[in-house]
Amino acid sequence: MPSEVLSQLSILVLHGPNLNLLGRREPEIYGSVTLDDINLLITLEAKNLQAKVELLQSNHEGVLVEAIHQALGEHQGILINAGAYTHTSVAIRDALSAVKIPTVEVHLSNIYQRENFRHHSYIAPVAVGQISGFGAESYRLGLLALVNYLRK
Numbered sequence: 001m002p003s004e005v006l007s008q009l010s011i012l013v014l015h016g017p018n019l020n021l022l023g024r025r026e027p028e029i030y031g032s033v034t035l036d037d038i039n040l041l042i043t044l045e046a047k048n049l050q051a052k053v054e055l056l057q058s059n060h061e062g063v064l065v066e067a068i069h070q071a072l073g074e075h076q077g078i079l080i081n082a083g084a085y086t087h088t089s090v091a092i093r094d095a096l097s098a099v100k101i102p103t104v105e106v107h108l109s110n111i112y113q114r115e116n117f118r119h120h121s122y123i124a125p126v127a128v129g130q131i132s133g134f135g136a137e138s139y140r141l142g143l144l145a146l147v148n149y150l151r152k
């Protein structure tokens with residue numbers, strides 16, 4: 001595929017609540033990696049894949065919902081770690097369902113090895129797929145999977 005076609009893909013990356021505290025937050029679960037480290041990893045992988053990324057972290061459900069709405073016509077894919085909203089937010093799920101932008105859900109920790117309340121994701125049924133448990137690598141794998149999905 002010519003590189004000018006490849007470069008057109010744009011991915012919105014959404015980080016949900018408390019992920020701004022990575023590095024300080026429960027390092028025994030999330031490790032020492034910071035959100036800046038993760039964003040750098042995503043940016044480098046996007047460059048490798050000749051895709052564009054826009055990165056946003058918010059602790060507010062409505063901000064995430066509005067970012068999903070605004071992705072319409074702007075981004076071809078969404079990579080999301082909704083944090084705790086994964087397990088609670090019908091609003092984020094409905095927004096993803098409404099815009100119908102292919103979405104990959106990622107988690108640093110393996111949510112199925114943790115408390116029962118983390119085993120259910122409202123997002124998974126409206127996502128192309130989910131990657132969980134590989135630390136920061138979940139984002140890289142998620143971006144790769146999403147870009148491959150969009151290009152196939």
Ligand code: DQA
Binds near residue numbers: 017
């Ligand atoms: C998380 C898992 C969620 O259960 C939790 O609320 C988070 C982080 C993860 O990346 O492992 O905030 O999404």
